[in-house]
Amino acid sequence: MTAEQQRLKANAGKKIPLEQWGPYVSDRQWGTVREDYSENSDAWNYFPFNDSHCRAYRWGEDGIGGISDFFQSLCFSVALWNGKDTVLKERLFGLGNYEGNHGEDVKELYYYLDNTPTHYYMQMLYKYPQAAFPYEQLREENRKRTKLETEYELLDTGVFDDNKYFDVLITYAKYSKTDIAIKIDITNRGKTTAPITVLPTLWFYNRWQTEVAADNRKKPLLKEINEGTVRATHERLGAYYLYYPKTVERYFTENETNTEKLYNKPNITPFTKDAINNAVIDQINVDQLKKNKTGTKFSPVYKFKIPGGSTKTICLRLSNVLMDAPFSKGFDQIFNQRKKEADEFYADVLPKNASEDLKNIQRQALAGLLWSKQYYHYDIENWLSVNDGIAHVSDQRKNGRNHQWLHLKNQDVLLMPDKWEYPWYAAWDLAFHCIPMALIDPTFAKHQLILMMREWYMKPDGQLPAYEWNFSDVNPPVHAWSALQVYHIEKKKTGKGDIDFLKRTFQKLIINFTWWINRKDPNGNNIFEGGFLGLDNIGVFNRSIQLHSEMELEQADGTSWMGMYALNLMDMAIEIAMHDISFEDTATKFFEHFVLIAEALNEMGLWNNEDKFFYDVLGSPGNKPIQLRIQSIVGLTSLFAVSVIERKVMHQLEDFSKRISWFENYRIKNNKFWPNEEHDEGEKTLLSLVPKDKLIALLQRLVSEAEFLSDGGIRALSKYHEANPYSVNIQGTEYSIGYDPGDSTSDFFGGNSNWRGPVWMPINYLIIQSIKKFGEFYEGSLTIEYPTGSGIYMELGEVANELVKRIVTLFKLDEKNNRRLHAEYNWFYSLPENKDLVLYYEYFNGDTGRGLGAAHQTGWTALIAELINELAEKQLPPSFTKAKTYEEED
Structure with missing residues (x-):
């Protein structure tokens, strides 16, 4: 057992399998729903990037390569200045949803190189131009471009030509859970000497202006102990010490909003969030800052002129131990040791017969997954009823976004889709995140799935929260499938399946399944709706908007997802019943429900026998239903519901076996649809939404290079629609869709994602x-x-x-x-x-x-x-x- 595996084993025994310190700082907090206190729900304009360096956040913090404790009380990250920018590079820049020609878009070059599940070794690379960062150039050029054009990227601006940039390599190596060595290597990739200022920054998340008054907590404090040591004192966290190389300039300020700059209101103190920025760049209040020895934000300042091809290194240490020699002889060794342990851990995880390039792809993918852990804080009841000290509490907000989710009180570390573009969890994304996570930390993967079903996430009626822009949107119900995937990955690794985990998830998923049955099958005929179902612009029109009050959209994918859900729950119940026979009845219940959904999918108008494909159907009273003949993955989701039952299961679960036999005989006798197929030798039984003839027809379209099969995987929309766009006239309005292999050319859901032709990893994985x-x-x-x-x-x-x-x-x-x-x-x-x-x-x-x-x-x-x-x-x-x-x- 490797050193990292031993640490994971210890974590697995905790109630919450989480390290106290990790990469829990977001890459972007501005422009999020949580920080939006506007009356018109305009998150991007209420808290834009230009305010982020001088305005305190309410619900979290952001930074470059940042770390924090799991309550994000104390944070550390790296700020930079190339001598030309008008603001310090304290956080990653990108375009808001209205600025990018394809929606929000980060405009930086950074890479998550390495990480271990316990974060005892972490490495992140940031590339910083030596020329002025082209903020306005990126805004202007993208503003001019249409949705038919590609995005204008940082590499297009020319600031990286001739290698005129710095590689900033940030490495963390833990001595222990609460003692962290930090190394910042700055390499000049150009040929000539270039200046750079580096500001390692330690600060407290500002709760004292909102939560502290109510909780009677003391305001935290950063205080200089001596030259080279700052003590951080926090009521919950205790005392920590930042050890840093001595330097002439070191500044303390407060992590508080500059109200004078933003709102023309007097500041309570000159020591605002942007005071260090103003001192370094504009030489404002330098003398005052130099005298200041306390605050809630601190940066030592290192000014270098680095020759071309050379590297400067800054070493720091963040620890809860007071020590005299923090950079003793063993300091460099801890990085070597933790790197060696990381190599040993991944040597055990990654396939030995894969090429070095493939192993590198895997390791960086898993590193990025681990870096995507983020502290996520959102109490909707509080958010709606209390202002941020700037905006007023209004009836519009009280009845606005997410007001039906007052029970939702999140304060956890979660796997984010992307800590800049999507720094908020999405229910169905998380289900996929947990699968690769199970390769390296199955305990944490299981914890994440269970967390999403806990009472401070799941709505009392059983709905799972979609994502913070609209928790009431409906994502595909993939959590039972994900739980089974995680279960089997761990079982394959350890030889033992976690039945208790399956039981916990199964109990909660039954509630969610019932919500689907009650809310998304309006006619009670096992044909389901669901709206966009995570597929943004896959439809000819926005499937989440009712075109007319009397129209109904019966969805092939909504129905298929539910068939898959029923089958997954049956598989879970069978697996549990092999250990606990009391679950046998529920296996039968979900089996029978699956049969009814399969019947509806195949026999109630969703299948087109001419095209050999499943389609959504739009119906309205007095009119013939319209099959929306769009050849997309909507029609291929029927492939996802498939299960194989071994004979030994049927022998052990006698009641389940007997009920299946009775149900089969009854339905066949009465000429009703039956989805089962038995192996010739009777060793296996196949359950599938699609009979064999339809399966072959769908698969042949799936693997046609003229349709779904591209060189890089399965497309979300058939290439057939490149020459044959689909159009439909609905009550005088013409709707159309065509093959669109690249960036989105529609505005659905912000227009930043496109399902009309590109290859998507989660769908390919399911297929x-x-x-x-x-x-x-x-x-x-x-x-x-x-x-x-x-x-x-x-x-x-x-x-x-x-x-x-x-x-x-x-x-x-x-x-x-x-x-x-x-x-x-x-x-x-x-x-x-x-x-x-x-x-x-x-x-x-x-x-x-x-x-x-x-x-x-x-x-x-x-x-x-x-x-x-x-x-x-x-x-x-x-x-x-x-x-x-x-x-x-x-």
């Missing part, structure tokens, strides 16, 4: 797992042509393996040492210092593979780590069979 499950049942008895039209037939397991290979090509180095996801920026990533850097985008261009959307959505894109593991397990080349026609095979 691959489903095809593998079908292959497990059919074994070699079913082959399909792959790709369609090639004349080459493969078993389904081989098809799944080939899909994984296509996805991996998005990330791995090709024969020219380029990565497809970097696209036109491979010139930059071909530089020696950048060749191993990988970004984990939100989605990928359906034609070129270029990375799009959030550049650091290592949450669900970290699924690539699990897929590479699966690929490594399938090292044998695919065995191609002689081409057969379907008729010959059948």
Whole structure:
């Protein structure tokens, strides 16, 4: 057992399996819903980037490569100044939703290089231009561009030409849970000497102006003990000490809003949040700051002139122990030791037969996932009823965004989709995050899933919160599926499945399943609605908006997701029942519900026999229902509901087996739909939403390069619609949709995500797992042509393996040492210092593979780590069979 595994084992025994210190600081707090106290719910304009350096936050903190304790009482991060910018680089810059031509967009270059689950070793790289950071250039150029044009990125501005930038490498290595060594290496990548000012910053999250008065807590305090030591005293956290190299300039101020600058109101103190910024850049109040020896924000200031190709290093230490020699001989050794332990940990996790490049892709994906842990604080009742000291409490706010979620009181560390673009949890994103997390820390993965179902998240009626912009939106119900994935990953690793975890999740998921049944099946016919279901602009119109009061949209994906949900809950109940027979009845209940949903999907108008595809159906009284013949993943979600039951299960669960037999006989006798298929030898039973003939038809479309199959995976919308856009006229309004492989050209949900052609990792992962499950049942008895039209037939397991290979090509180095996801920026990533850097985008261009959307959505894109593991397990080349026609095979 490695040192990191021993630490994880100790954490697993805690009630909350969380390290006291970790990367819990957000990359962006401004522009979030939590900080929005406007009457018109305009979060981006109420708290814009330009206010962030001089205005205290209410619900959290942000910084570059930041760390904090798990209550975010005390924070540390790195600020920089190149001598030309008008503000310190204290946080990452990006465009608000109204500024970017494709919605919000971070405009920085940073990379999460390494991390371990206990955060005993962490490394993050930030690239800082030596020229003035092009804030206005980025705003102006993106403002001019239309949605039909690509985004204007930082690398397009020219500030990184001739390597005129600094690599700022931030490394953390823990001596213990509460004793952290910090190293900041600043390398001049240019050829000539360039100046840089580095400000390691320690500060307290400002609760004293809001929470402290009510709780009668003392205001925390940073105080100079001697030159090189600052003590941080906090009532809850205790005392910590920041040890830093002696320097001429060191400044204390308060983490409080500069009201004079923002609102023309007198400041209570000259020591405001931006006082250090003003002193360093504009020489304002320098003498006052130099005399100040206390505050709630502190920075020592290091001014360097670094020759081209050279590196300067700053070492610090944050500890709860008072010591005389914090940088003793063993200081450098702790970094080497923790790096060695991290290498040993990942050597045990990553496949030994994978290439070094693939291991690097996996390790950075998992590092990014771990860096995405964020302290998330949001008490909606408080947020609606109390102002932030700037805006007024109003009836509009009390009845505005999320006012129906007064029970929601979140204060936890959660896995975020992206700590800049999406620094808030999303229910279905989190379900995917937990799968790669289970590879390295299954205890934390299980904790995250359970947390989302706790009473301070789940609504009393059973609805799970979607995301902070609208908790009432509906995300796909993938949590039972995710729980099973996590369960089996841990069981495979340890040889033991956590039945108690399944029981805890199962009990809560039954409540959520009931909410779906009561709220999203308005006609009681097992055809479900759900709105956009996380797929933003996948529909011809916004599926979350009712076009007309009498119209109903019956959704193929809503129905399929619910069929999958019922089957997942049945699988959970079966797994538990093998240990606790009292769960056997619930397995039967969800099996029968699955059958009814499968019947509805197949026989109530969602299947089009001409196209061999499932479609949404729009109905209105007195009119013939309209099948919305859009060939998208909406129609492919039917593949996700698949389960294989072994004979030994049927033998052990006699009542379950007896009930299935009775139900089958009854339905067949009465000419009703039946979704089961038994293996020839009777060893396995297949449960699927789609009968075999429909399965083959869907799969052949799925693996057609003229439709869904791209070089980099499965597209969200068929390429068929490139030459054949779909249009429908609804009450005089024409709606249309076409194949759109890149950035979104619509405004749905902010216009920052596109499901009309790109490749999305979570959907590809679901498809691959489903095809593998079908292959497990059919074994070699079913082959399909792959790709369609090639004349080459493969078993389904081989098809799944080939899909994984296509996805991996998005990330791995090709024969020219380029990565497809970097696209036109491979010139930059071909530089020696950048060749191993990988970004984990939100989605990928359906034609070129270029990375799009959030550049650091290592949450669900970290699924690539699990897929590479699966690929490594399938090292044998695919065995191609002689081409057969379907008729010959059948």
